[in-house]
Amino acid sequence: MKTWALALLVALPAAAGEIAPADRRSGFDFMSRENQAMQQDDGANPGMLWVQDGAALWRDRPAPSAPACAECHGEAAETMRGVAARYPAFDAASGGPVDLAERINICRTERQQASPLPAESQPLLGLTAFVAHQSREQPIAPPEDPRLAPYRARGEALYRQRMGQLDFACAQCHDDNWGKRLAGSVIPQAHPTGYPLYRLEWQGLGSLQRRIRGCLTGVRAEPFPPGAAEYVELELYLMWRARGLPLETPAIRP
């Protein structure tokens, strides 16, 4: 009986939990040398075009009577340094977690009296990329805010939840089988280190929500509706899981 139990234990694959800090790898490390060079050269990284868009939006007033971002926040290189590394954060007014793009839209509606920018639009991606770019090389440092804990726990549950016709959980690929191949592509560890990022497949900049939608349709699950709370909960857990890795915005990914 004892040997049978032992044999079963050996035969079962090691139930991989969270990836150990020493083994954590950004998606950057799984890319070809050419793509890595494209990301590292600001003259060749097309994400920098969106960062330029965001820099202009940071300086410009949305309306003649409304203040520009720069009038309250000043020089982004100083005031926005490290901000993206702490997001998503708890928003007391709405009583829930908000990601960086949502925070920008809250600022737009409440402080600038402007209409919110549509999700996944060029100006919102540009502003988000510009703000996140100020935190490049900063380690991801999720806040220890206890109010975020239930949302993060829900995000982790989603991460381990089997979904879709293929009945896959995120963890089965990105915790248990990272570094192996899914057809021609290497399975990365799914650390959101460079969002919004330029995906060669998209031929443009996109958000983490767009990337998660891609994975959900990949396992033939119905994606959450745009702007759903599940995306921010997943992002909370993913950023927690990636804590310590440096931010790369705007990253390049194949």
Added chain:
Amino acid sequence: MARALINLPSTARPGEVIEIKTLIQHPMETGFRPGPNGQMLPRDIITRFVCSYDDAEIFVADLHPAIAANPFLTFTTVATASGTLRFTWSGDNGFVQTETRTLTVA
């Protein structure tokens, strides 16, 4: 106006070979893709890129469908004299954009 990134050294020694990198924001829609309504999206690409160095054309490229969005072109030239480099992208729907950079040769 599309955003463009141009990287070249601001100064060079006479006779030095300098590398110029250009990147411009453009969708480069091929004309072969159906849109959400099933209709073909009309072609919208950059068709020509010209770089001139003080009125002399030093680099010209014809671009075609199937070149990726936000085309990146890099080339080299010999720095002969201080002057202006003029970069012009032109394409479908009357798209024309010109950027200039100065180069000091000493």
